Amino acid sequence: MYEKHLMICGATGCLSSGSAKVHQALVEELAKHKLEKKCRLVMTGCPGFCEVGPIIVIYPDEVFYCRLKPQDIPELVEKHLLGGEIVERLLYKGPDVDAPARFYDTIPFYRKQKFNVLRNSGIIDPENIDEYIMRGGYRALSRALKMEPMEIIDEVKRSGLRGRGGAGFPTGLKWEFTYKAVGDKKYVVCNADEGDPGAFMDRSILEGDPHAVLEGMLIAARAIGSDEGYIYCRAEYPLAIKRLKTAIAQAEEYGFVGENILGYGFNFKFNIKEGAGAFVCGEETALLASIEGKRGMPRPRPPFPATSGLWGKPTVINNVETYANIPLILREGGLEEFVKIGTEGSKGTKVFALAGKIRNTGLCEVPMGITLREIIFDIGGGIKGGREFKAVQAGGPSGGCIPAEKLDLPVDYDSLTQAGAIMGSGGLVVMDDRTCMVDLARYFLSFTQKESCGKCIPCREGTKRMLEILERITEGLGKPDDLDRLQELASTIKDSALCGLGQTCPNPVLSTIRYFRHEYEEHINEKFCRSGVCKSLFDYFIDPELCNGCTRCARICPVGAISGERKETHVIDPEICTRCGSCVERCRQEAIKVTRVRREADVNH
Amino acid sequence: MSSEGATLIQQPEIDLNEVDALLKPYLGKKGMAIPVLQKLQERYGYLPRPALEYAAAQLKIPLSRLYGVATFYAQFKMQPRGRYIIRVCKGTACHIQGSPKVAERIEEILGIKVGETTPDLKFTLEEVACIGACALAPVMMINDEPHGRLTPDRIKEILDSYE
């Protein structure tokens, strides 16, 4: 029997901030004190709060230690594990709490969350199937095996579950179409090609609770009458792939995968396909082409994959988070619980990845219908460095920017679409006053332009033309009719592109023009970028009222553009300055400001 | 879609017997073009032309088709790459927190552009769509090692730490 369980986050976020070294230090320290038999050390999935990683949660005490370094470990072991006393120094501290906080009860980041899909992440060892079973795992499968296919589909339909990959199509309906489609062979496919930049929800689910996805797929297979499935996962997610392989091997050993599953005469086998780095493969028909070993290019629909999918056979494709919801709905009494959460048109919860200029970056799961303000300010802790909120980008390259005045919008499929963004897969990137919205639109267009597969002309050529215009504007060469031209191109692409990615790629441009038109106009007419991003459209200057002559900026400047004596006001020479911004980061007085470029030939634009 | 460096680097000889052994487990199954390319790239770090020719013959598909698949996906490279692969994240969170400035500084220091390899085959500079470590933005990976919360002035020191 273990007295303590030390759950250390072994997901990519914490690994990047050094959790492997912390783990190593713990192994050594536990051995030194001969605590290996009393304390269990587990590398878990993501508990969400990446900002303060590496994280360890000690159970049963439920104490949350964060920002750990290997040198903190001896004290942690000595005081907490041997002495039974909480090490206050390593608890969560922040402007949103009065005193160092312990865990769910007191850390604001967790207070408004509702764990459905992430119910096991950070709590179980993702490489141990027994722990998944203890948490109610494979009960839904056992129950579904006793049901008729249409009964399963009916429960999924009644749950109101909609696809979590972005478009929000009702999952039950998709299953019904595939069930009713005629075919000697049917496939179940999981889309784990999470390509939106700034989104890492699916990776966390796969790393933290892989069996939930397998169980969801098995239930789908039972419902539509399939005996083979594919998981298409980004090759950039090696840990997720490893955990999936382990989970599949264990599920086979336990008799949940393979021949005659649990004695119900139901057979199923899994294949894992690694993606090879093409954003367009997140589109379902492109994904299927890629599984078949071809160039990942979309094809027109209909026929939909439900009738003609992988190798021409009826195929159900859902994303990782959608499948992870299924066991919750199908378990005994699960449907009733599930429909209690959310809004009329959007049931259940949604996992969001919080990133950008937000204080608490990480992963959160919230009930549908919560407002963006609650997510960004209550859970996310507001803007980094106390700066001003400007916009939040939802839905990646297919989504849009939502400005401050829309922050009280409830998060559900329909409200977000109305605001010009989309639910998307769940990436929320927060922007402050130092983010230029024109540059952001240019960034997304350059992304979609590079990733355009080239099959249809509106996307291949249209995004190129839009990008050229945006590049011109950010270089100070914008023309007054550029905005009209952009909107015209955007609406043509929306109407005529072949696939969902092409049709939605103008959204970042359209939504920024809709809400931040003045910034575009400032770039075009006044040749000024007030956010200090577009390099030819601003100068830096040092405010003499604020500068205290500390020389930090002059020492960091890579091109020697800053001059000034110690304790005297410094000056930037705009002719030499490359606008790299190193000095801005360095200055403690916030004395370095963005100003209009002084142009001698500024007479006739 | 993948951009290749302007510097042409001499491709080393490869042993086709080894390619043959690598291909064995994949033959006779459908949809194996991408896994085969991934295996070859894992072994050689890029796709040597003789290996591609041999694989196309073994898979019984035209070389042009296999080449078409290989050039479609960003993962596959046609030129030898450096010992250290620098991948600068160009995800949204990294972009708005300064990853373009980071990439620029690396280009200045190494004297190569994104997609290129230094002539001594030490570093290759690439961009990656998102590695999902947004909490540490801006981020880059050098081989499997992540470096987070980057600022341009930290780059030289990090690069110098690789031998």
Place this chain on the structure above:
Amino acid sequence: MKRFIDPCCEKCNHSKETPCKDFVECCTNGPICHEDASCAAKRKAIIDRVALNEHFVIF
């Protein structure tokens, strides 16, 4: 019995080749097919080893 897949006694014959319909139920509430306090205790021991607290196991 170290893991749920290990048989508690010779009466249990669940494996992937000879599957038992009650296997999942049996893991946490078993044994189902026979009554034996020591077999139940073996399952409980697996749970006690890794359960973090009393809310951990969901029946």
